Amino acid sequence: MVENTMTGGTMTDKEKAEFVLGVYFRTQAAIERYMGRENLPEWTEHVARINSDAMRHRLPDTDDQSRDLLSGLRAMLGVYGSDTETRTSAETTELDVRRCGIFDYREQAAQRGVTLTLDRPCEFCVDLHQRTAAHLGISADVELAERGCRWTVPVPSATRGREGATG
Numbered sequence: 001m002v003e004n005t006m007t008g009g010t011m012t013d014k015e016k017a018e019f020v021l022g023v024y025f026r027t028q029a030a031i032e033r034y035m036g037r038e039n040l041p042e043w044t045e046h047v048a049r050i051n052s053d054a055m056r057h058r059l060p061d062t063d064d065q066s067r068d069l070l071s072g073l074r075a076m077l078g079v080y081g082s083d084t085e086t087r088t089s090a091e092t093t094e095l096d097v098r099r100c101g102i103f104d105y106r107e108q109a110a111q112r113g114v115t116l117t118l119d120r121p122c123e124f125c126v127d128l129h130q131r132t133a134a135h136l137g138i139s140a141d142v143e144l145a146e147r148g149c150r151w152t153v154p155v156p157s158a159t160r161g162r163e164g165a166t167g
Contacts, residue, residue, distance in 0.1 A: 021079060025109060032117035032124065040117075044124060048131035055136065066138045066153050070095045073129060073151075080105050083148075091158035095151040103147045122149065 011019065035043045051072075059065050070086070070093060077084050080101030087094045102121040110116055118124060126142055126149075133140035133153070141152045 017079070021105070025105060026114060028124075029109070029114050029116060033115055037117055040124065041127065044127045045131055048128055048135055051128075051132045052135035055132075062136065062138060062156050063158075065136050066155050067093050069093070069129065069133055069136070069138065069140060069153050070151055073125070077101060091155055093153045093155070097145075097148040097150070100148050 031043060032040060055065050055068065059068055067088065074084060074086060074095055077097060077100065081104070082097055082101035083099040085096045085098070087096070100121065102125075106116060106121060122144055126144070129140050129151070130142070138156060139154060143150045
């Protein structure tokens with residue numbers, strides 16, 4: 001158990017999760033505010049480089065990288081209580097975000113006084129994942145919706161095979 005220093009008691013698993021989520025969210029909001037909208041691409045590029053280097057180390061095969069690119073996003077969306085569905089095939093990995101819980105969390109955070117720099121969480125998320133994909137030499141396509149999105153990441157060897165069969 002983790003001691004809750006505010007109450008002197010122990011934290012439940014739910015309290016621990018909410019605490020960690022709050023710290024992560026406030027840190028990201030502070031980075032966005034500190035960097036400013038105009039300099040945020042510099043931060044995003046830095047994080048994308050770290051993410052792609054780590055993925056290359058963990059998964060040297062480009063096909064495996066393409067299949068795994070959205071796993072971190074899917075996990076983060078799960079923490080925020082998002083409604084998602086993942087479909088995988090030999091040719092693509094698709095992540096359908098029917099409701100992004102980050103939107104809900106942002107609204108609640110703003111009501112608690114957290115300053116938000118970006119209008120939508122998509123501004124950081126899309127840029128980060130597309131930059132990470134570019135560093136890996138793979139593509140990541142996204143279609144944005146009101147409070148969700150749909151990602152498609154082709155598997156390179158399947159794409160090469162299809163191109164060779166038609167051309």
